[in-house]
Amino acid sequence: MAMAQALPDDGIMRAADGTPLKVALARAQRREKLRAMGLILPLFLFIVLSFVTPILVMLYNAVYDPDVADNLPQTISALKAWDGTDLPPEEVFAAFVVDMKAAQQNRQVALVGKRLNYEISGIRSKVIATGRKVGAIEAPPYKDAVIAIDKVWGENETWATIKRSSSEYTPFYLLAMLDMRQSVDGAVERQPAERRIYWDVLKRTLGISFLVTAMTLIFGYPVAYLLATSPQKTASILMIFVLLPFWTSLLVRTTAWMILMQDNGVFSQFLSITGITWLLNLFGYIDGTPRLFHTRFATVVAMMHIQLPFTLLPIYSVMKTISPNYMRAAKSLGGTPFYSFVRVYMPQTLPGVAAGCLLTFIISLGYYITPALVGGPTDQMISGFIFSAINNENNWGKASALGVILLVATIILYYAYNKLVGIDRMKLG
Amino acid sequence: MAVPSYYTRGETVAYYALRAFVGLVLLFLISPIIAVMPLSFNSETFFSYPMPGYSLRWYDDFFFNPRWSGALKVSFIVALATTALATILGTLAALGLARVNFKGKSTVMAVLISPMIVPVIISAIGMFRFYAILDLAGTRLGIILAHTALATPFVVITVTATLSSFDKTLIRAGASCGAAPHTVFFKVVMPLILPGMISGALFAFVTSFDEVIVVLFLASPEDRTLPLQMFSGIREMISPTITAAATVLVLISTLLLVTVELLRRRSERLRGVRN
Numbered sequence: 126m127a128m129a130q131a132l133p134d135d136g137i138m139r140a141a142d143g144t145p146l147k148v149a150l151a152r153a154q155r156r157e158k159l160r161a162m163g164l165i166l167p168l169f170l171f172i173v174l175s176f177v178t179p180i181l182v183m184l185y186n187a188v189y190d191p192d193v194a195d196n197l198p199q200t201i202s203a204l205k206a207w208d209g210t211d212l213p214p215e216e217v218f219a220a221f222v223v224d225m226k227a228a229q230q231n232r233q234v235a236l237v238g239k240r241l242n243y244e245i246s247g248i249r250s251k252v253i254a255t256g257r258k259v260g261a262i263e264a265p266p267y268k269d270a271v272i273a274i275d276k277v278w279g280e281n282e283t284w285a286t287i288k289r290s291s292s293e294y295t296p297f298y299l300l301a302m303l304d305m306r307q308s309v310d311g312a313v314e315r316q317p318a319e320r321r322i323y324w325d326v327l328k329r330t331l332g333i334s335f336l337v338t339a340m341t342l343i344f345g346y347p348v349a350y351l352l353a354t355s356p357q358k359t360a361s362i363l364m365i366f367v368l369l370p371f372w373t374s375l376l377v378r379t380t381a382w383m384i385l386m387q388d389n390g391v392f393s394q395f396l397s398i399t400g401i402t403w404l405l406n407l408f409g410y411i412d413g414t415p416r417l418f419h420t421r422f423a424t425v426v427a428m429m430h431i432q433l434p435f436t437l438l439p440i441y442s443v444m445k446t447i448s449p450n451y452m453r454a455a456k457s458l459g460g461t462p463f464y465s466f467v468r469v470y471m472p473q474t475l476p477g478v479a480a481g482c483l484l485t486f487i488i489s490l491g492y493y494i495t496p497a498l499v500g501g502p503t504d505q506m507i508s509g510f511i512f513s514a515i516n517n518e519n520n521w522g523k524a525s526a527l528g529v530i531l532l533v534a535t536i537i538l539y540y541a542y543n544k545l546v547g548i549d550r551m552k553l554g
Numbered sequence: 555m556a557v558p559s560y561y562t563r564g565e566t567v568a569y570y571a572l573r574a575f576v577g578l579v580l581l582f583l584i585s586p587i588i589a590v591m592p593l594s595f596n597s598e599t600f601f602s603y604p605m606p607g608y609s610l611r612w613y614d615d616f617f618f619n620p621r622w623s624g625a626l627k628v629s630f631i632v633a634l635a636t637t638a639l640a641t642i643l644g645t646l647a648a649l650g651l652a653r654v655n656f657k658g659k660s661t662v663m664a665v666l667i668s669p670m671i672v673p674v675i676i677s678a679i680g681m682f683r684f685y686a687i688l689d690l691a692g693t694r695l696g697i698i699l700a701h702t703a704l705a706t707p708f709v710v711i712t713v714t715a716t717l718s719s720f721d722k723t724l725i726r727a728g729a730s731c732g733a734a735p736h737t738v739f740f741k742v743v744m745p746l747i748l749p750g751m752i753s754g755a756l757f758a759f760v761t762s763f764d765e766v767i768v769v770l771f772l773a774s775p776e777d778r779t780l781p782l783q784m785f786s787g788i789r790e791m792i793s794p795t796i797t798a799a800a801t802v803l804v805l806i807s808t809l810l811l812v813t814v815e816l817l818r819r820r821s822e823r824l825r826g827v828r829n
Contacts, residue, residue, distance in 0.1 A: 157653065164650030168643040168666060168706060176669050176703040179680030186683065344579045351576045366580040368815070372807040373587055374764045376781050377800040380788060381586040384593065384601045384797065391589055391603060433583060462565050491673025493767060498788055508675040515679060528676045539671050543664060 180532070187298055187525035192240040193290035196233045197224040201291040204284065213284050218267040221278075225259040243520070244286050244297070244306075251275045298526035323510075327530065330507040333425060333496075334489035338436070338482050340429045345437035345481070346474075353444035371434035379495045382427040386417040386499060393417065424500035428492060435488060436481035439546075443477030480546040487538045490531065507531050587804055594797035601792070612798035622795060625783035629763055632694065632779060636701040636762035641755040643702070644709025645747075651710075652717040663710075670707035674767045677704065682771040692774040700772060701762040708761060709754035716750025716821060749821035753814045760810060 140149040194201060199220035207213045228234045238252030255274050262270045272279040289297070289307055300306055300313065304321040308314045315321070348367070352360050370378065385392040393414055396402045402414060417423050447470065455465035493508035500506075505513075507527055514524035557566050597607035616622045647666060651659065669677065681700050682691055690696035724746075728738035744751075766781040773782060780799065787793050 158656065161650040161653035162656075164646045164653070165662065166650075168647035168710070169662060171643055172666055172669065172703060172706070175681075175699050176677060177665065179682075179684035180672065180676060181680075182684045183676060183680035344582075347572055348576045348579050351572060363576075363580065365811075366584050368811050369804075369808060370583050370587060372760065372811040372814075374760075374781070374800075374803050374807065376764060376766060376784055377590075377803045377807075378586065380784065380792075380796055380800050381590040383788065384590055384792065385586055387601055390601050394603065430583065430586065433579075462562070462568070487671060491675065493673075493675050494785070508673055511675050511679065521679075521683075524679055528679060531673055532676055535672060539664070539668070543660070547660075 183525050183528050184532075185525075186521050187529045188294050188296065190240065190290070190295045190297070190522050191293040192233075192236045193287060194293045196228045196231075196237050197221070197287060200224045200287065204288045204291065207284065207288065209281060209285055209288070212268075212279065212281065215266060215268050217284070218271050218278075219265065221271060222259055222262050222267050225256055229256040229259060240290065241283075241286060243301070243523075245277075245283065248277060248283070251277050295522075298522040299529060302523070302526040302530055323527070326505075326507055326510055329504070330490060330531075331534075333421070333428070333506060334486050334492075336425055337428045337432055337489045338486045340425065341433045341436035341485050342478065342482055344429070345433050346440060346478070349437050349441040349444055349477075352441050353447075354449070367434050367437060370430065371438075375431055375494060378431055379427055379498050382423065382430065382495075383418070383499050386423050388416065388418060389414070390418075418499065419501045421501065421504050424496045424504065427495050427499050428489060431495065432485045432489060436485045439480035439484065440474060440477035443474055443480075447473050476546070480542070483538060483542045483545065487535055487542065490534055490538075590797055591801045591804065594794070594801045596794060596797075599794050601794070601797075612795045615793075615795045616798040616802065619795075621778075622780075622783060622799065625778050625780045628694075628777055629780040632697055632701060632777075633759050633762040635698045636705050637755050637759045639698070639702040640705040640709050640758040641751060644706040644754060644758070645713050645751055647706075648710050648713035648717060649743075651714060652720070666710055667707045669704045674704070674765070678768045678771045681768060685772060691772055692777075693772075694777050696772050697769060697777060697779075700768045701765055702758075704765065704768070705758035705761040708757035709751070712754035712757065713747060713750045716747045720746060749817040752817055756810050756814055760807070763806075 138146040140146055142149075144152075200217060203217040203220040204213060207217060225234065228237060234253055234256030235249075238249040238256075241252060242249035255271070255278070258274045259271075277283050289295070297307070301316070302323045304316045304324045305313055306316050348363075352363055352367075355363065384390060393402070396405075396415060405415060406413070451469050451473070452465055455469040456462065460468065490506075491508055492506055493512060496504070496506050497509055497512070508531065511524045511527045511531070514520045514527065557569050561569065592603075592605070593601055594612055595608045595610070596605045597609035597611070598605070651663060677700070681696075685691040685696045685700070690699065720743075724742050725738055728742045729735070733741065764781060766779075766785045769777075769779050769782045770785070773779065778786075780803075784796055784799055787796055
């Protein structure tokens with residue numbers, strides 16, 4: 126206190142220790158800010174390390190592919206001067222023989238074969254056979270000796286493919302997942318028709334997600350409306366029907382649908398008892414009992430069942446905030462009930478509809494378990510292809526490239542969600 | 555639930571049609587879960603009604619066959635560790651985010667929430683590659699860290715929601731009464747945000763307890779969790795033990811749902827929210 130009294134009386138407000146109040150406040154706020162940052166930092170670092178970095182690694186895998194470049198280094202540098210019109214000159218074949226001998230010793234030939242096989246089907250076994258036989262080539266002319274092992278080495282396309290793979294970084298996987306490829310001269314072109322499959326996968330994924338989202342909206346909106354306008358007691362009882370499935374494991378719900386949709390299972394019993402089977406037969410949609418398991422229908426029904434609460438709950442929480450006075454006002458001004466509902470009530474629910482539908486659409490894009498278990502084996506979504514690229518083909522480049530496409534689609538929608546709804550306003554349950 | 559007397563005929567029709575439609579949708583939501591439960595008491599190995607007899611053999615298998623009971627144990631260990639880590643990290647971050655406004659805050663928030671949005675298959679393949687570099691692939695710690703990353707967004711969201719209606723003057727009141735910051739936190743802030751923390755923790759628990767894709771990539775054969783056991787069981791041939799497992803899991807989720815619902819009501823009462 127004595128110090129404060131000794132301060133000059135210059136009209137500046139001061140804190141107890143004599144610093145001007147403005148400075149003290151700024152300092153306190155800075156300290157507060159630093160403390161808050163210190164609270165956020167542990168989680169931020171944790172997420173960056175355990176989640177963001179792995180995803181960056183995956184992105185890198187989509188373009189990083191050193192198998193050919195690392196194992197055929199001399200061939201690649203010899204190929205630099207080759208213009209692709211005729212077969213490569215003798216020195217390329219000489220370098221190739223040296224590289225292949227080394228690769229055979231390091232047991233890397235199979236890797237080279239696997240990589241080239243992505244572009245020239247059937248070449249894998251030929252590369253491996255060449256690796257085995259190349260040790261016998263002692264002296265020139267290398268060109269004829271190599272072509273004598275397998276005539277695939279006498280084709281321009283083989284060498285063009287090797288030349289294209291000369292960099293450790295390749296757009297091959299990303300292009301392939303968009304049904305495109307680099308032609309012999311390096312220009313980007315569409316895949317031949319029989320190799321265009323991934324565009325269909327993407328379209329199918331988007332189509333199923335869209336269908337699921339639309340169905341959840343059609344079925345969820347009336348439920349949300351009734352829940353929001355019912356008396357509290359009724360609403361909380363009805364809410365159990367929505368929340369119990371929401372809290373039940375996704376795997377359990379998928380399993381439930383799997384069991385119910387077995388041939389002659391509970392679901393087809395239900396269809397037959399209610400006469401739906403009879404009706405479907407009558408109108409010629411099916412012959413006999415309907416097959417549900419491993420169909421698109423099963424995927425959509427099960428996904429819709431799982432996603433319904435995700436669409437419904439945001440709509441419900443927006444509807445809860447709409448005052449009934451608006452509808453009363455609309456009706457007292459002479460609007461018919463239908464007109465008032467469509468023109469006055471529905472526009473106010475749009476934020477909830479956007480939030481719920483976007484969330485469901487984003488989640489649907491990444492579905493793997495449900496389509497894998499109840500859907501048809503040829504009717505998988507993009508995540509299923511990612512999984513089988515790793516599990517069945519051990520093709521990380523392909524899996525990563527598909528992952529990039531799925532990730533880009535997700536991020537665009539996530540950005541839209543953040544702009545339209547705001548992630549800080551996301552609520553659960 | 556009678557129709558108000560002033561309703562027109564059209565409104566009356568709409569009134570009943572809406573209720574009938576909603577009834578069917580709610581039935582659709584609940585019936586698969588209900589329909590599976592009785593099948594777990596089936597004495598035979600097929601999945602249709604009527605059942606020829608009743609038995610507890612699938613429950614016996616679930617609780618006493620080491621393949622299933624071991625998986626259940628691993629799942630509990632992983633989920634509890636995940637819950638603890640995710641709740642602590644998530645609550646701290648939510649407290650920090652509620653305190654300040656800074657440039658790029660929404661970006662930071664977007665990064666913190668992203669594990670919930672990014673398809674799990676993408677996270678899983680990335681983690682498999684990266685964790686292998688760190689020697690974490692095939693370890694239980696690796697699964698726990700991966701699940702924690704997937705679960706923290708739920709904690710951040712629920713705690714942030716609780717904090718949005720939190721009266722910040724209470725912190726100042728506590729401080730002006732002479733309490734140290736940590737005393738203020740434990741005596742004033744925490745009791746009020748506890749419902750949000752617990753719901754977040756339960757979400758985190760469920761996230762880990764349910765998760766199968768990351769486990770598919772990261773688990774060693776000894777670390778088979780319950781979902782992984784179910785998933786691989788389903789793919790080969792459905793064993794009816796799965797219906798017993800499903801029934802037990804539904805009971806667990808019912809328990810969690812009731813807890814969260816009670817907490818939500820308590821929190822609304824504490825914060826003076828009236829419906």
